[in-house]
Amino acid sequence: MSEDEKNPAREVIADYAQAHFRYFRTADGTVYAQKNGHPVARPMRSQGTTGSHRQELMVGLFKDGRGVFNGSAMKEALDLIEALALDADTHAVHIRVAPGFDGATWLDLGRDDGKSVRIHPTGWEVLVPDPREVCWRRTQLTGELPLPAKDTDGKGIDLLMRLCNFANAETECLAIAWLIGCLGPSVPVPAPFLTGPQGAGKSTGGRMLTRIIEGMSGDLRRAPKDEENLIAAVAAGWITALDNLSHMTPDLSDAMCCIVTGAESVKRALFTDGDVFRVGYRRPLLLTGIDVGVIRPDLAERLLPLRLERPRVRRTEAELWADYAEVLPVVLGSLLDLTVKVRAVDAETPTDLRMADFAHLCAQFDAATGLGALPAYRASLDDLNDDVIEGDLLAQAVLRYAETIEPGAAQQMTSTEWLSCLGRLYSGEDGRPLPKGWPTTGKVLSDRLKRLQPTLAARGVLIDSGRTKAGRYLEMTRTVVLTLPPHEQTRAF
Template identity: 90%
Template structure:
């Protein structure tokens, strides 16, 4: 009797699997399989349509003449392999962008041969990463990128800007800085919000920016109706692009804040009573729309408005995208060249901005190129503060009351007293009714003012809370110096 006939099928499968594949687990406990010498890893329990480990195991054994085995034998073998892998070293898996050794970062080109871009302090190279350094995870959202061109002399950036309809040079600087930020796995970047009149090519411009990182299959999508589907889409790709937003609900606003700066979702694992499944995510986000109405202050600090204008000459979709696909290797090569140059630049980190990592990137960008990305970023945040104030009657009333406070002075009252004061100021002598959404209690007012603190501070009004023996209080201080908004008006 042959040796194979003496061994159970599960042992034959397990022996073949451990010979041809490397198995490891992530910090969340998910076990992945990686073909020897190949950087792409697949979860062994995946049944996805992008190619599961079960499928590649079956195909490999069939092509190598081992045989074809039934589902029970495969399940028993994978159960054993999964149990053995839980004692192996922990290693993370990455989608599209990953940190490497010696200060390098990697960009997955989505190719079957595993070729990727290694961006290091002195340049960038195209090669397959060591599986112990980088493990790529791929999904249906992982598109293929072309091999970037070498020695482009920066002409790819000009080609990209010629295809997009950005309104001015400041907007172009911020768009390029955002793309460089997308190539950094540890840099949270604000979400570009492409705005402009109808017909300005916002959706087309958004696709062009996304496809530089996600490949020609990258596209925009409508905002999901629930947070669970949004998180699933975000976790399966790198850049998430939401198209044609006309209204941002409070729940969607909170979800987008979490996407930009990072959060974790915990759900009950399927077919278990007490086990959980963790999904951590922090991804670049891109939005398009003409006007989304009222923007909440916490989201405004995480946005990057990019204004577009209507093109003077219209082109067909086929002509436009044919040219884009042709120049994409040059665009990607020029972006990688600029990324190396920007990362090598030394600049101080601005300490007054919420997205400090991106502000530091803008400062490095300015040192490397001589352009003005950081001033443009500050100006965009100032404009967003104007939008927040214009859409919030409470903020307008607070600023109106602050004008009655002497510069450098402070005024302290309980939250209930502040509510009566601001309500009387809004109603005026004609006793006009309070608007819908106006705070109804001191507690609600206190919570609203806490959310508005950064916006009001940018206009020279500080709101603070505290407690004395008599109870809690709210204190409003008008800065002695003029606010950034007043300084801008004086220039």
């Protein structure tokens, strides 16, 4: 076929595509195609299982009687359209939740007709969003949600709590507050850690919380062995739920911190020499497990412990999930009602907590309901501080030494002097050998104490650093009468 005979096919495809689709690019340069009047956008180069734009375009051409075109003509037309789209306006795409106009947020129901939930402090409604206000991106992890029920009078929350095995009312408050936070695209929420004895329904409870936002296809998964696969899974969905954690490596702990508060991954783009591919992510994270061992201080500030108890009466999986699927529209409707109520309330933002956005949400929740989510959140962080101290012999040594300092007083030494002092305190008169992982140099000690600063500050011990003409120093200040950690910690001395 001559070159002249190919041109009409390219032109037919390009004209049809530009008449039936809107093409735009995101801030990172990725070009998307969005069918006119529909909020779902697909990447131009995607070949994913959710359907590519190439397939969408081929089906449209065939159904509208324009014919079937060979791959060469289709490729050339799409290459031209993609090049033209690089000069188009930029627009963000979102998975599951998105900000809207006038202070509203949107929840993607994952439906083929594009119906979504618009949530505003004045109320919520189900409608198809204006494509220029919200562009949804769908992946294989985007499940379909049922249409939420109206006028539930809060029954859905009670039904959900009956299906879960939360240990007390405080835990239930925190779980509901977390779900409300998941409906806000700009609110970083701590990662719930569902814990309890064997048989307490931790995995089932995690699935139930996840499926309220992700639909019945949402599920728990094992933690990936490397950070690259974890980031890929996180970026493709909204809630990332990891099941049955029994050990947490430092790399996994750091990755979880990034997921909760947000980060960006940059790697070389495929089939290029110097171009890069950027993936930005901040997602709700959910964990389950009996015990993950030692928790690092920076992750502890980003966790939300939710304790479960063993149920007195067992039910079959089929019966349990049939009941859950039946009440899910009511649960979702009640959650949306409560979200509207909470967002309409003003409350002061606690300034002493690391996750200030979630703390503010808890304060709004308490003001709207009269419950105690914020005190429960503070208590959970206090328990996590105890867990960190129990698993860190250096933190225990610092607290033990701080008992010898008068309240309000400070003591300065070089990091090497502190290392020797704390080592002697741990070893005691019997010369007990230092444990594995104990700092070996003053620099390592200084770095460890920086990581422990929030935990120690919660126990009334401040660690600061400075420099004089003689050199650098570390300063330990005892601010209050110390609240000693649980008795298990004192056994190390």
